Amino acid sequence: MHEDRTFHDARDAVELSLGGALAGIEEAREHLDRLATLVDDRSEVDGLRGALELVAYAIEGLAVAIGQITPDGARRR
Secondary structure (H helix, E strand, O other), X not given: OHHHHHHHHHHHHHHHHHHHHHHHHHHHHHHHHXXXXXXXXXXXXXXXXXXXXXXHHHHHHHHHHHXXXXXXXXXXX
């Protein structure tokens, strides 16, 4: 049982860290939106925002995959 709790604690910590990363990305989105209003050519900022969206999508996918891992190393279905 103790090993099982350790597993869940570790998995929860990873999920929490990914949640923090997503919160940071949300903050970066807001800053990019402001930056876009301050430059003459938005295209580069728009490209960076697109890249940031891809990173957010990947982190969300990681969070889902990590949430599906079980103590025996299998994935929940």
